[in-house]
Amino acid sequence: MQKKSKDFEYCIKLTLDNAKKRINLLEKSDKNSVLEEYREWFNDGLNNHTVLFLREDPII
Numbered sequence: 001m002q003k004k005s006k007d008f009e010y011c012i013k014l015t016l017d018n019a020k021k022r023i024n025l026l027e028k029s030d031k032n033s034v035l036e037e038y039r040e041w042f043n044d045g046l047n048n049h050t051v052l053f054l055r056e057d058p059i060i
Helices: 002-024 028-044
Strands: none
Touching: 002 028
16 A cells, blocks of 8 residues: 555656646746646645646647
8 A cells, every 4th residue: 555655646746747847838827827727726625626737748
């Protein structure tokens, strides 16, 4: 169980680090919008929400 916990921690850290890097590439107004969305999700709790993760190779 300890191994799984470390795997989850690593995945979450990697995801957040990637999100920060991608957000920092955005224009100021876009950056503020995405940060506000994340802030709302974290404040409301993540249990009932879908979270947007910005991929390094977005498929549009």
